[in-house]
Amino acid sequence: MDTVYLVTRHDPYVVALAYLLAAFASFVTLDLARRVQTADGNARTGWWAGGAITMGTGIWAMHFVAMLGFEPGIALGFDPALTALSWMAAVVAGGVALAAATHERLSVWLGLVACTAMATGICGMHYVGMAALAFEPGIDWIGARVIGSAAVAWGASAVALALFAMMRRLRGTQRLLVQIGAALVMGLAISGMHFL
DSSP, rough: OOOOOOOOOHHHHHHHHHHHHHHHHHHHHHHHHHHHHHOOHHHHHHHHHHHHHHHHHHHHHHHHHHHHHHHHHOOOEEEEHHHHHHHHHHHHHHHHHHHHHHHOOOOOHHHHHHHHHHHHHHHHHHHHHHHEEEOOOOOOOOHHHHHHHHHHHHHHHHHHHHHHHHHHTTOHHHHHHHHHHHHHHHHHHOOOOEEE
Protein backbone atom coordinates (compact mmCIF):
# COMPACT_ATOMS: atom_id res chain seq x y z
CA MET A 1 0.00 0.00 0.00
CA ASP A 2 1.43 3.38 -1.04
CA THR A 3 1.73 6.15 1.52
CA VAL A 4 -0.29 9.25 0.65
CA TYR A 5 1.07 12.63 1.79
CA LEU A 6 -0.60 16.00 2.16
CA VAL A 7 0.15 18.56 -0.51
CA THR A 8 1.52 21.59 1.35
CA ARG A 9 2.90 24.99 0.46
CA HIS A 10 4.49 28.00 2.15
CA ASP A 11 3.50 31.59 1.49
CA PRO A 12 6.80 33.10 0.19
CA TYR A 13 6.03 36.53 1.70
CA VAL A 14 5.54 35.09 5.17
CA VAL A 15 8.72 33.01 4.74
CA ALA A 16 10.61 36.21 3.82
CA LEU A 17 9.13 37.96 6.87
CA ALA A 18 10.24 35.07 9.09
CA TYR A 19 13.80 35.33 7.72
CA LEU A 20 13.88 39.09 8.34
CA LEU A 21 12.64 38.52 11.90
CA ALA A 22 15.44 35.98 12.52
CA ALA A 23 18.07 38.31 11.04
CA PHE A 24 16.82 41.28 13.09
CA ALA A 25 16.83 39.24 16.32
CA SER A 26 20.37 38.11 15.48
CA PHE A 27 21.50 41.71 14.91
CA VAL A 28 20.10 42.80 18.28
CA THR A 29 21.64 39.74 19.99
CA LEU A 30 25.06 40.56 18.52
CA ASP A 31 24.75 44.10 19.83
CA LEU A 32 23.84 42.80 23.28
CA ALA A 33 26.76 40.34 23.11
CA ARG A 34 29.11 43.28 22.55
CA ARG A 35 27.66 44.93 25.64
CA VAL A 36 28.16 41.74 27.68
CA GLN A 37 31.87 41.92 26.88
CA THR A 38 32.27 45.51 28.07
CA ALA A 39 30.10 45.35 31.21
CA ASP A 40 30.92 44.12 34.71
CA GLY A 41 28.98 42.46 37.53
CA ASN A 42 25.20 42.74 37.50
CA ALA A 43 25.19 44.78 34.28
CA ARG A 44 27.04 41.96 32.50
CA THR A 45 24.53 39.42 33.80
CA GLY A 46 21.65 41.64 32.71
CA TRP A 47 23.01 42.10 29.17
CA TRP A 48 23.68 38.34 28.97
CA ALA A 49 20.12 37.48 30.09
CA GLY A 50 18.69 40.04 27.66
CA GLY A 51 20.77 38.57 24.84
CA ALA A 52 19.71 35.00 25.65
CA ILE A 53 16.03 35.97 25.76
CA THR A 54 16.34 38.01 22.56
CA MET A 55 18.13 35.23 20.70
CA GLY A 56 15.81 32.48 21.95
CA THR A 57 12.64 34.49 21.36
CA GLY A 58 13.85 35.53 17.90
CA ILE A 59 14.46 31.89 16.91
CA TRP A 60 11.13 30.84 18.38
CA ALA A 61 9.15 33.71 16.82
CA MET A 62 10.72 33.03 13.41
CA HIS A 63 9.52 29.43 13.59
CA PHE A 64 5.95 30.31 14.48
CA VAL A 65 5.74 33.21 12.01
CA ALA A 66 6.89 30.75 9.33
CA MET A 67 4.18 28.35 10.52
CA LEU A 68 1.61 31.07 9.81
CA GLY A 69 2.68 30.81 6.17
CA PHE A 70 2.47 27.00 6.16
CA GLU A 71 -0.64 25.80 4.34
CA PRO A 72 -1.24 22.05 4.71
CA GLY A 73 -4.89 22.19 3.66
CA ILE A 74 -6.10 20.97 7.09
CA ALA A 75 -6.72 22.61 10.45
CA LEU A 76 -3.69 22.87 12.75
CA GLY A 77 -3.43 23.29 16.50
CA PHE A 78 -0.51 23.61 18.94
CA ASP A 79 0.09 21.90 22.26
CA PRO A 80 0.71 24.79 24.73
CA ALA A 81 3.21 22.91 26.93
CA LEU A 82 5.38 21.78 24.00
CA THR A 83 5.17 25.27 22.46
CA ALA A 84 6.46 26.77 25.71
CA LEU A 85 9.16 24.08 25.93
CA SER A 86 10.33 24.95 22.41
CA TRP A 87 10.77 28.60 23.52
CA MET A 88 12.67 27.55 26.65
CA ALA A 89 15.00 25.30 24.61
CA ALA A 90 15.92 28.22 22.36
CA VAL A 91 16.49 30.64 25.28
CA VAL A 92 18.66 28.18 27.26
CA ALA A 93 20.77 27.29 24.21
CA GLY A 94 21.03 30.99 23.35
CA GLY A 95 22.32 31.67 26.86
CA VAL A 96 24.98 28.95 26.58
CA ALA A 97 26.06 30.16 23.13
CA LEU A 98 26.19 33.78 24.27
CA ALA A 99 28.20 32.94 27.41
CA ALA A 100 30.75 31.01 25.34
CA ALA A 101 30.92 33.57 22.53
CA THR A 102 31.45 36.52 24.88
CA HIS A 103 34.16 34.84 26.93
CA GLU A 104 37.20 37.07 27.25
CA ARG A 105 39.34 34.67 25.21
CA LEU A 106 37.37 32.99 22.42
CA SER A 107 39.32 29.76 21.87
CA VAL A 108 38.57 27.14 19.25
CA TRP A 109 37.06 24.96 22.01
CA LEU A 110 34.72 27.73 23.20
CA GLY A 111 33.82 28.50 19.60
CA LEU A 112 32.82 24.87 19.05
CA VAL A 113 30.75 24.94 22.25
CA ALA A 114 29.05 28.19 21.18
CA CYS A 115 28.12 27.11 17.65
CA THR A 116 27.07 23.63 18.83
CA ALA A 117 24.86 25.19 21.53
CA MET A 118 23.35 27.58 19.00
CA ALA A 119 22.69 24.82 16.45
CA THR A 120 21.26 22.59 19.20
CA GLY A 121 18.96 25.41 20.29
CA ILE A 122 17.79 26.08 16.75
CA CYS A 123 17.16 22.38 16.05
CA GLY A 124 15.68 21.68 19.48
CA MET A 125 13.29 24.59 19.21
CA HIS A 126 12.29 23.58 15.68
CA TYR A 127 11.68 19.89 16.32
CA VAL A 128 9.97 20.43 19.70
CA GLY A 129 7.90 23.16 18.00
CA MET A 130 6.96 20.72 15.25
CA ALA A 131 6.06 18.10 17.88
CA ALA A 132 3.70 20.73 19.33
CA LEU A 133 1.63 20.59 16.14
CA ALA A 134 -1.63 18.82 16.80
CA PHE A 135 -3.04 17.34 13.61
CA GLU A 136 -3.73 14.05 11.85
CA PRO A 137 -1.97 12.47 10.07
CA GLY A 138 1.29 13.08 11.90
CA ILE A 139 4.64 14.11 10.43
CA ASP A 140 6.72 11.50 8.61
CA TRP A 141 10.35 12.64 9.07
CA ILE A 142 13.03 11.87 6.48
CA GLY A 143 16.23 11.10 8.41
CA ALA A 144 18.63 12.57 5.82
CA ARG A 145 16.75 15.88 5.84
CA VAL A 146 16.76 16.05 9.63
CA ILE A 147 20.54 15.48 9.65
CA GLY A 148 20.94 17.98 6.78
CA SER A 149 18.94 20.60 8.67
CA ALA A 150 21.17 20.15 11.73
CA ALA A 151 24.27 20.48 9.55
CA VAL A 152 22.94 23.72 8.03
CA ALA A 153 22.20 25.12 11.50
CA TRP A 154 25.65 24.16 12.80
CA GLY A 155 27.58 25.37 9.74
CA ALA A 156 25.84 28.72 9.53
CA SER A 157 26.19 29.16 13.31
CA ALA A 158 29.94 28.56 12.97
CA VAL A 159 30.19 31.18 10.20
CA ALA A 160 28.16 33.68 12.25
CA LEU A 161 30.42 33.04 15.27
CA ALA A 162 33.54 33.59 13.15
CA LEU A 163 32.07 36.90 11.96
CA PHE A 164 31.27 37.79 15.59
CA ALA A 165 34.87 37.06 16.60
CA MET A 166 36.04 39.33 13.76
CA MET A 167 33.55 42.00 14.83
CA ARG A 168 35.11 42.11 18.32
CA ARG A 169 38.27 43.69 16.86
CA LEU A 170 36.51 46.29 14.71
CA ARG A 171 35.05 49.71 15.40
CA GLY A 172 32.63 52.11 13.73
CA THR A 173 31.30 51.42 10.24
CA GLN A 174 33.44 48.30 9.75
CA ARG A 175 32.00 46.72 12.89
CA LEU A 176 28.47 47.64 11.86
CA LEU A 177 28.90 46.08 8.40
CA VAL A 178 30.32 42.86 9.84
CA GLN A 179 27.51 42.78 12.43
CA ILE A 180 24.92 43.12 9.65
CA GLY A 181 26.66 40.31 7.73
CA ALA A 182 26.76 38.07 10.79
CA ALA A 183 23.06 38.75 11.49
CA LEU A 184 22.12 37.89 7.90
CA VAL A 185 24.10 34.63 8.11
CA MET A 186 22.59 33.78 11.50
CA GLY A 187 19.12 34.53 10.10
CA LEU A 188 19.95 32.10 7.30
CA ALA A 189 21.03 29.47 9.85
CA ILE A 190 17.81 29.85 11.79
CA SER A 191 15.42 29.92 8.85
CA GLY A 192 17.44 27.80 6.40
CA MET A 193 17.28 24.66 8.49
CA HIS A 194 13.52 25.02 8.81
CA PHE A 195 12.92 24.78 5.07
CA LEU A 196 15.46 22.11 4.12
